[in-house]
Amino acid sequence: MTDLKFEASMSEYLPLRDVVFNTLRQAILRGDLKPGERLMEISLANKLGVSRTPVREAIHKLEQEGLVLMIPRRGAEVAQITEKSLRDVLEVRGALEELAVRLACERMTERALGELNQAAEAFEKILGDSDITAVAEADVAFHDVIYMATDNQRLIALLNNLREQMYRYRVEYLKRRECHAQLLSEHQEIIAAITNKEVERAVEVTCRHIDNQVEAVSDTIRQL
Amino acid sequence: MTDLKFEASMSEYLPLRDVVFNTLRQAILRGDLKPGERLMEISLANKLGVSRTPVREAIHKLEQEGLVLMIPRRGAEVAQITEKSLRDVLEVRGALEELAVRLACERMTERALGELNQAAEAFEKILGDSDITAVAEADVAFHDVIYMATDNQRLIALLNNLREQMYRYRVEYLKRRECHAQLLSEHQEIIAAITNKEVERAVEVTCRHIDNQVEAVSDTIRQL
DNA sequence: GAAACTCTTTATTCATGCATATTTCATCCA
């Protein structure tokens, strides 16, 4: 009993560098730190009440994630997202989403299929809400079930990362309520295809699902 | 004149953390550091004649690349490559190679096509050599031309990373001389397909090209 | 008035110190 409690309290531990990493990541994705803005170790360390070391390590991690750009001996800044860089991300993401849904068709368990239906229902419920962030999270949860079903850790990690790259603009996309019905019907179509193991149909819907976002997010970027 | 020289000497500059990173990466890929072996900051720092800081930063970078596994408050060790983790990498790599060759068909310039032919010729010349490392590098160079033609930086970075994951076992594969002729003919078939913009044929050959490696590398791993 | 040069300021890079968590090994008890 005490052991379990101990285990639990241990699992709560996060290195300070990861706390800082999450904080900065959120700040970038929420737009509090804008593209081009410089990330200075000392100033951030003071703001966050830690030393320069964990800030430094967090910035390096953000660089590898593609959220910040580092120039040696000059420092780091929040990465600009150009239409080109977004196209690059989405091309890769499209290919990997296709792979994911193929593998999901092949490997999805009954249990996971249940979760997928639940996630779709939860998404439908939340669509009515005014809170866009909640909608985005429900959508993420839905796709996470598919990702998990692939049973491919490397693929899951990459997809999570690529999804993150567009998060800033995705919220803008979801603000257009007229897309919501389409999103929902695509989700249901994906479920149907996976349930019946209709691989090609699942792939086709998924690609359409992604392409819609490409259009919308590209529009959003042009408006900046 | 002095300006040019100055520029040149500047471009030679590499942060110490990157030097250490490259050193450790090479050591892992060459097998000097074996899977499971612990990477200790102090001992590595002493061996390399630097302080713990750049070693620490290099290890973090290696973790993000997937070459080492870190456990908080315990340290880092060289990542084990299991058959499962290799399958994961190769599934992703297959999808991305397919994307790459599709994009290459679409976007390859005349100039790049010339380079591709050159690379294939260079590969053929080197096949005769006894130096396996040279063969591997020529093969890398060939595929790099295709990668570059995609004009997608994100894709290029990912493919380079995935290729690296298998480098240790790839060398074993190339030691089997009976595969060499097949490799060469596949290269030529890929060139022909890209030249004639026969996308589906190019994809088919590329997938076969990858699958052959899956087989061979899996065999190699089982023998460990 | 503009360009160039220098001096100052600022931030990164790398080194090192200190505290703490983990591991190991020896000792003790059942």
Added chain:
DNA sequence: TGGATGAAATATGCATGAATAAAGAGTTTC
């Protein structure tokens, strides 16, 4: 003898100091 307990050793995590390179301001010169 086997397992548990505890103390010493060791390594990581975080903080901070010292050195260097880059950016900026102000002055000088053409």
